[in-house]
Amino acid sequence: RDFNERCAQCSEVNWGLTDGGRFYCRSCHNVTERTREVVNTDFITNSRVQTISKGLRKQEKNDGGCEWYICEGFQLVLKKQAEALEALGVCPQMKDEILCNFWRCYLQKSKQAYCKRPAGETVKTLSACESSTDVDSDPERPSLLHLLSLSESDGDLQTDCSFASSVSKVSESTSVYSGSVDGSLYLMKNQKEKLRMTMPMTLSFCYMALLWLREPITLSELLRFVVEGHIPYLNVFQHFPEKMKLCGLDLKIFCVESWPVYEEVFNKMHELAAFLDLPRFPDITDSCFLHPDMLCMKYLMEANLPDELHNWTCRVVKKIGIGEVDFLTLMPGNKSTRKVKYDVLAAAVIVVVLKLLFLLDDHYEWLLSEFAEERNKNNTEGVPYFELKKWYEVVKHSLDVEQKKLDEERAKYLWRCEKPLFYSVKNKSKVLKRRQMVVNLQNQFGKLSGSVQRAEKPNPSSFQLSWSEENTDGSCFHGHSLKGVLQEKCGLLRAMNPDYWLCTVKLCNEKLCGHLAHYREVEFPQSYHFVLGLFSFLLRIQPSYIHDEVCMIEHKLFGKKLCKKLKYNTVLRK
Numbered sequence: 001r002d003f004n005e006r007c008a009q010c011s012e013v014n015w016g017l018t019d020g021g022r023f024y025c026r027s028c029h030n031v032t033e034r035t036r037e038v039v040n041t042d043f044i045t046n047s048r049v050q051t052i053s054k055g056l057r058k059q060e061k062n063d064g065g066c067e068w069y070i071c072e073g074f075q076l077v078l079k080k081q082a083e084a085l086e087a088l089g090v091c092p093q094m095k096d097e098i099l100c101n102f103w104r105c106y107l108q109k110s111k112q113a114y115c116k117r118p119a120g121e122t123v124k125t126l127s128a129c130e131s132s133t134d135v136d137s138d139p140e141r142p143s144l145l146h147l148l149s150l151s152e153s154d155g156d157l158q159t160d161c162s163f164a165s166s167v168s169k170v171s172e173s174t175s176v177y178s179g180s181v182d183g184s185l186y187l188m189k190n191q192k193e194k195l196r197m198t199m200p201m202t203l204s205f206c207y208m209a210l211l212w213l214r215e216p217i218t219l220s221e222l223l224r225f226v227v228e229g230h231i232p233y234l235n236v237f238q239h240f241p242e243k244m245k246l247c248g249l250d251l252k253i254f255c256v257e258s259w260p261v262y263e264e265v266f267n268k269m270h271e272l273a274a275f276l277d278l279p280r281f282p283d284i285t286d287s288c289f290l291h292p293d294m295l296c297m298k299y300l301m302e303a304n305l306p307d308e309l310h311n312w313t314c315r316v317v318k319k320i321g322i323g324e325v326d327f328l329t330l331m332p333g334n335k336s337t338r339k340v341k342y343d344v345l346a347a348a349v350i351v352v353v354l355k356l357l358f359l360l361d362d363h364y365e366w367l368l369s370e371f372a373e374e375r376n377k378n379n380t381e382g383v384p385y386f387e388l389k390k391w392y393e394v395v396k397h398s399l400d401v402e403q404k405k406l407d408e409e410r411a412k413y414l415w416r417c418e419k420p421l422f423y424s425v426k427n428k429s430k431v432l433k434r435r436q437m438v439v440n441l442q443n444q445f446g447k448l449s450g451s452v453q454r455a456e457k458p459n460p461s462s463f464q465l466s467w468s469e470e471n472t473d474g475s476c477f478h479g480h481s482l483k484g485v486l487q488e489k490c491g492l493l494r495a496m497n498p499d500y501w502l503c504t505v506k507l508c509n510e511k512l513c514g515h516l517a518h519y520r521e522v523e524f525p526q527s528y529h530f531v532l533g534l535f536s537f538l539l540r541i542q543p544s545y546i547h548d549e550v551c552m553i554e555h556k557l558f559g560k561k562l563c564k565k566l567k568y569n570t571v572l573r574k
Contacts, residue, residue: 003015003023003034005034007025007027007028007030008030008032008429008432008433008436009025009028009030009432009436010025010027010028010030011436011440012025012027012028014026014027018031022034066243066244067181068179068180068181068243068244069180069181069182070180070182070183070186070197070250070253071107071112071113071197072244073180073237073240073244073246073250073253073254074197074202075103076239076240076244077199077202077232077236077237077254078099078103078202078205078206079095080232080236080239081202081203081206081231081232081233081236082094082095082099082206082209083095084230084231084232085206085210085217085231088217088225088230088231088460090210090213090215090217091213091215093213094209094210094213094215098209098212098213099205099206099209102205102208102209102272102276102278103205105276106195106197106205106272106275106276109275109276109277110195110196110197179244179245179246179247179248179250180246180250183248183249183250183253184249186249186253187249187252187253195271195272195275198253198268199233199236199253199254199256200260200261200264200265200268201268201272202233203222203223203226203233203260203265204265204266204268204269204272205269205272206222206231207219207222207265207266207269208269208272208273210222211269211281211290211330212281212282213282214282214284214288214289214290215289216289216290216462218290218295218342218343219262219265219266219341219342219343220262220343220344220538220539220540220541221343221462223259223260223262223265223540224464224540225460226259226260227259227260227540228460230460233256233260234256234415235255235256236254236256237250237254237255257415262539262540262541262545263541263545266339266341270330270332270339273330273332273333274332274333276332277332277333278332279332280329280330280331280332281329281330281331281332282329283325283328283329284325284328284329284342285325286323290328290342291323291328292313292317292322292323292328292342292345292346292349293310293313293314293317293323295342295343295345295346296310296313296314296317296346296349296350297310298346298462299346299347299350299535299538300313300350301463301467301478302463302464302465302466302538303350303395303465303534303535303538304391304394304395304465304467304475304476304477304478305350305391305477305478306386306477306478306479306480306481306482307478307479308481308482309350309353309354309357309482312353312356312357313349313350313353316349316352316353316356316553316557317349319557320553320556320557321556322345322349322553322556327340328340328342341545341549343539344539344541344545344546344549345549347535347538347539347546347549348546348549348550348552348553349553350535351528351531351532351535351546351550352550352553352554352557354531355500355501355528356495356497356500357482357485357486357495357497358388358485358497358527359497359499359500359501360525360527360528360531361501361525361527361528362525362526362527364497364499365388365389365527366388366389368388368484368485368496368497369387369388369389369390370389371484372385372386372387372388372484372485373385373387373389373390375484383479383480383481384480384481385480385481385482385483385484386477386480386481386482386484386485387480391477392527392530394475394477395465395534396530398465399465399533399534399537402464402465402537403537464537464538465538485497500558502551502554502558503517503524503547503550503551503554504516504517504551507551507552507555515544515548516548516551516552517547517548517551518544519532519543519544519547519548521543529543532546532547
């Protein structure tokens with residue numbers, strides 16, 4: 001009754017006492033650090049002591065939290081992401097069988113669980129920090145892994161008890177504060193050889209499981225769903241149970257302040273597959289969604305291009321052999337095979353086909369467009385000729401609108417999570433008070449200004465740009481004809497354009513440079529840059545990655561002619 005302070009969470013004054021003597025709010029069940037002061041007449045007259053509960057020291061050493069390990073936190077993140085993917089329509093087998101087995105294999109390979117630790121590892125850990133405090137360590141660590149398991153079967157992880165006890169001692173003796181037992185050691189240890197777990201690697205795990213099941217979700221779609229908030233990634237630690245206290249160094253591990261990067265997630269997935277010694281993945285056949293023929297059809301629809309272009313993309317895929325099973329199927333650890341980016345590869349095939357038919361040199365494509373426009377004026381067949389100029393104007397307008405909307409959403413994004421974060425115990429009370437003050441002020445100003453609450457996020461879709469053939473304004477080009485750019489020779493339709501320009505004559509060493517070719521906008525035609533920018537927006541990647549794949553396809557397509565020309569030029573120089 002004498003404690004009249006308001007609760008930092010709900011601002012109510014309705015306190016009760018826990019068994020440990022701490023005050024807790026009966027309204028929101030928030031537990032404070034304040035303890036009740038009592039008078040103990042059996043000890044010394046008129047002296048006050050604070051009640052201490054020794055039995056709860058281990059259980060509530062971190063504000064009522066229990067011991068937890070970094071791998072347990074990542075396991076919970078994977079569980080939440082798998083559940084979100086399942087809600088999007090992914091096969092339930094992904095979470096309970098595929099992803100769960102991948103995670104267990106990783107824990108065993110990295111010697112975090114399901115194994116006996118080397119005898120010298122505990123000594124190394126203890127020598128990293130000198131233990132100077134007397135700690136009551138329990139030989140059996142309480143684990144949350146059984147409660148947070150990806151699968152209902154198979155119980156807790158079998159870890160070495162002596163290691164858990166020693167890590168607990170070192171963690172409690174270090175000056176750096178963290179909520180987890182091994183947070184400080186996790187950042188201190190050099191675990192490059194063990195492929196240390198990070199937040200982007202959780203998405204690598206998910207993509208690896210999706211690829212194993214050949215699910216119709218590309219990596220670019222997966223990352224877009226993350227940015228749109230359909231898959232937990234940013235501030236995912238808010239879903240941690242109340243007993244898993246997250247603070248200090250744990251925030252450096254789980255708190256993400258940047259969008260996931262395509263190249264990083266892609267490369268880590270291949271490193272993971274090799275690290276886990278996984279066998280050859282299931283074959284990517286022509287009936288799979290990830291096959292170039294399937295993805296080209298999808299991107300042609302989304303880019304509002306004529307359906308007839310699909311025949312040309314299939315011809316290019318067949319000509320250079322990038323639709324073969326051995327080329328598309330992932331073989332972990334095989335350094336001789338190229339890592340296939342299925343979505344980027346399909347987009348590059350479309351770009352090459354557009355160059356074959358329209359050249360995209362800022363001159364020839366506009367001449368073809370004027371020719372098609374004249375033919376459409378006298379066209380009585382009902383099927384209009386495809387005009388590249390008109391397509392450019394329609395698509396550019398929609399692309400600018402969507403790009404502006406995306407930029408505004410990213411600029412308005414609130415990186416701070418609803419759950420307050422604190423890096424030390426001393427600042428916890430200040431952070432909680434400031435956070436509550438900010439929330440109260442926001443609520444008050446919201447009521448005064450009459451601001452409308454944010455609308456619910458739209459349902460996820462595989463298409464960012466949609467075009468309907470029912471529109472009467474002629475903004476859909478799916479059914480348009482390519483007769484204006486084709487001519488028949490020997491019973492086959494061939495492009496009227498006899499020329500082609502290569503993006504680069506010689507490819508770079510991808511292992512040394514990181515790219516097959518260097519892309520600078522000023523060195524290429526604007527029409528080519530616009531097409532790259534369109535697919536760059538659809539895939540949410542840099543145009544240079546699509547340019548790399550275009551160069552690779554061109555050298556496969558014109559490799560023999562290019563070699564002959566280079567040899568001929570060399571002879572002339574001699």
